[in-house]
Amino acid sequence: MTATESTTMSRVAITLLAKKMEPTEVDARLHAVGNSVSVILALAWIIERRVDPVARGEAAQLVYASRWLKELAKQYTELVESASGRP
Numbered sequence: 031m032t033a034t035e036s037t038t039m040s041r042v043a044i045t046l047l048a049k050k051m052e053p054t055e056v057d058a059r060l061h062a063v064g065n066s067v068s069v070i071l072a073l074a075w076i077i078e079r080r081v082d083p084v085a086r087g088e089a090a091q092l093v094y095a096s097r098w099l100k101e102l103a104k105q106y107t108e109l110v111e112s113a114s115g116r117p
Contacts, residue, residue, distance in 0.1 A: 060107050067103055071096040 053061065074096045078089040 056110055060103065060110065063103050064100070064107070067096065067100040071100060 071093070074089070074092040078086065078093050081089045
């Protein structure tokens with residue numbers, strides 16, 4: 031090809047199709063549970079640091095229970111995902 035010859039590229043239109051992925055009802059509820067547990071854990075953490083030392087043990091139990099609830103929610107989410115074959 032010489033310098034005076036021009037090359038042209040033809041345009042090609044491509045349409046990309048994507049599936050609309052909406053969360054299932056279970057996914058939405060699990061997400062809401064996770065958010066709620068995160069708020070409870072944050073408040074428990076704040077309370078534990080501000081409470082009277084006499085009551086600090088109960089506040090620590092609240093923090094522990096909140097962390098355990100968050101772990102259970104995580105495990106349940108993993109269980110649901112593996113049962114449904116989702117990544």
